[in-house]
Amino acid sequence: xxxxxxxxxxxxxxxxxxxxxxxxxxxxxxxxxxxxxxxxxxxxxxxxxxxxxxxxxxxxxxxxxxxxxxxxxxxxxxxxxxxxxxxxxxxxxxxxxxxxxxxxxxxxxxxxxxxxxxxxxxxxxxxxxxxxxxxxxxxxxxxxxxxxxxxxxxxxxxxxxxxxxxxxxxxxxxxxxxxxxxxxxxxxxxxxxxxxxxxxxxxxxxxxxxxxxxxxxxxxxxxxxxxxxxxxxxxxxxxxxxxxxxxxxxxxxxxxxxxxxxxxxxxxxxxxxxxxxxxxxxxxxxxxxxxxxxxxxxxxxxxxxxxxxxxxxxxxxxxxxxxxxxxxxxxxxxxxxxxxxxxxxxxxxxxxxxxxxxxxxxxxxxxxxxxxxxxxxxxxxxxxxxxxxxxxxxxxxxxxxxxxxxxxxxxxxxxxxxxxxxxxxxxxxxxxxxxxxxxxxxxxxxxxxxxxxxxxxxxxxxxxxxxxxxxxxxxxxxxxxxxxxxxxxxxxxxxxx
RNA sequence: GGCCCCGUUGUCUAGCGGUCUAGGACGCCGCCCUCUCACGGCGGUAGCAGGGGUUCGAAUCCCCUCGGGGCUACCA
Numbered sequence: 001x002x003x004x005x006x007x008x009x010x011x012x013x014x015x016x017x018x019x020x021x022x023x024x025x026x027x028x029x030x031x032x033x034x035x036x037x038x039x040x041x042x043x044x045x046x047x048x049x050x051x052x053x054x055x056x057x058x059x060x061x062x063x064x065x066x067x068x069x070x071x072x073x074x075x076x077x078x079x080x081x082x083x084x085x086x087x088x089x090x091x092x093x094x095x096x097x098x099x100x101x102x103x104x105x106x107x108x109x110x111x112x113x114x115x116x117x118x119x120x121x122x123x124x125x126x127x128x129x130x131x132x133x134x135x136x137x138x139x140x141x142x143x144x145x146x147x148x149x150x151x152x153x154x155x156x157x158x159x160x161x162x163x164x165x166x167x168x169x170x171x172x173x174x175x176x177x178x179x180x181x182x183x184x185x186x187x188x189x190x191x192x193x194x195x196x197x198x199x200x201x202x203x204x205x206x207x208x209x210x211x212x213x214x215x216x217x218x219x220x221x222x223x224x225x226x227x228x229x230x231x232x233x234x235x236x237x238x239x240x241x242x243x244x245x246x247x248x249x250x251x252x253x254x255x256x257x258x259x260x261x262x263x264x265x266x267x268x269x270x271x272x273x274x275x276x277x278x279x280x281x282x283x284x285x286x287x288x289x290x291x292x293x294x295x296x297x298x299x300x301x302x303x304x305x306x307x308x309x310x311x312x313x314x315x316x317x318x319x320x321x322x323x324x325x326x327x328x329x330x331x332x333x334x335x336x337x338x339x340x341x342x343x344x345x346x347x348x349x350x351x352x353x354x355x356x357x358x359x360x361x362x363x364x365x366x367x368x369x370x371x372x373x374x375x376x377x378x379x380x381x382x383x384x385x386x387x388x389x390x391x392x393x394x395x396x397x398x399x400x401x402x403x404x405x406x407x408x409x410x411x412x413x414x415x416x417x418x419x420x421x422x423x424x425x426x427x428x429x430x431x432x433x434x435x436x437x438x439x440x441x442x443x444x445x446x447x448x449x450x451x452x453x454x455x456x457x458x459x460x461x462x463x464x465x466x467x468x469x470x471x472x473x474x475x476x477x478x479x480x481x482x483x484x485x486x487x488x489x490x491x492x493x494x495x496x497x
Numbered sequence: 498g499g500c501c502c503c504g505u506u507g508u509c510u511a512g513c514g515g516u517c518u519a520g521g522a523c524g525c526c527g528c529c530c531u532c533u534c535a536c537g538g539c540g541g542u543a544g545c546a547g548g549g550g551u552u553c554g555a556a557u558c559c560c561c562u563c564g565g566g567g568c569u570a571c572c573a
Contacts, residue, residue: 018573019573020572020573022572022573052573054572054573055572055573057572058572058573116571120570120571123570123571131498134498135498136498136499136500136569137499137569138569160571162571163571180502180503183501183502184501185500185501186500189499189500189501189569190500191569193570194570194571196571197571198571199571201571203570203571203572203573204572204573205573207573208573223567224501224502224503224566224567225566225567225568225573226567226568226573227501227502227567227568228500228501228502228567228568228569229568229573231501249502251502251503251566252566252567254565254566256507256508258565258566259565259566260566260567286509289509289510289522290509291509293509293510293511293521294511295510295511295521296509296510296511296512296520296521296522297511297520297521297522298521298522299509299521299522299523316509316510317502317503318502318503318504318510319502319503319504319565319566319567320508320509320510321507321508321509322508322509323507323508323509323523323524325508325523325524326508326509326522326523326524327523328523329522329523329524330523332535332536336536380535381535381536382534382535382536382537383534383535383536384535443532453532454532455532455533456532457532458532458533459532459533461532462532462533468533468534469533469534470533470534470535471533471534472533472534472535473531473532473533474532474533475532
């Protein structure tokens, strides 16, 4: 049985991720971007990146850069966007102001929009009054029937009007959501919302519609905080005589307290996860599972597998709590998949930040240093879950005088410990060549000579060599430390105990 | 308050009327491996929000209640 190529007969898929540059890329935004990207790639469609910077007060250039950086780090590449252009450029809303003006004019001409001179203060007053009377507030259309003369007069007074949409009074707007099914909204609950702000800049609902339509977006996949905007947008499409795209609303990502995930819950930006030592592959995989699943049995998916299997039908509709523990576990899974070279490359910046290496990259380090770092990282590869944990985990391989943990000190304080360490030092000093097999033999010889168990020698040795109670296998530790350093540490500890 | 969305173990989820004494994953607990820790292997813990229907039969369909969330801006 062959499956037919998907969506081959209909128009090619075009989706977009449209962040507003008012901060960093949030994991919720990243998940939305990911689902759009997966949908586009799965359907061999186009993934568009558009910057929605109509909030002049809060949008910043730094945010744009940060968001683009995070998307690149995640490997979510776009086919059209602000930096690379495309057939529907520009991809930044503040560079498309003429377009919104043009369609605003069309709406005015069609009698579907009108100028409103009410000031925010006046509106607030009336809103408050409605609240006091326990009434639901909806813009009262005070300015709907202003004559041209009255409008002139108000403008003369220096009032800068907003443009309001004349929304439908009767009937209902139905949305057939690809994830949620049919949703129905009574039109009379919608007020005449603002299309153009007093400075002529469009509001989100207007700009998004004009752009989605003019950019030929076929599927709008976004967070469910936009569900209540959808009927407004559909009405705009209708008023302009346009065919609305298909909608798919993703449920929110929640914090542990089941409220919308926010800074209060700790790390929430993609950049923070990068800085905290997470791998982009792990992040992608984890985010994909937040709302999507193939069969609930498989958890680990490569990028290619996600693309191959991703469909909107398998996206769930219930909100998901972001689980840092599972992300961490998954990061560990991906960490263990890395080759020694990849591991070294990935962990290097953290090693540098931890002060264990000087060079900014493995390529710039002497081969000997590189080898040593690589080996140390390998020894900890199954024992650590984030890249950021490496420096602390391997520190004693790189520093001469290491603090001795309390638990480790107990091993050194045991009667006879000093003699054992002394003997071990002597043996190791004479071990040649200094490799695993011979090192193990040296340990065995001391044990036999002293008539003690492996643990009775190894535990104090570990304490002496690492200052810790736990470490990688002791023979690995000794080998990497090298003969001179191992002997030195053993004797030093023996002398102290 | 109004409108809308959602509701399977602590968390992510499978389940689309019978194969469910509800499966997988994270977490947690125990055992094995073992020089410690981790990895790995094995096992355990815990759930269909509640109540009414429909049906021979409901986690699955309908209604109500309850709970959670979102929107209700000249923010997106």
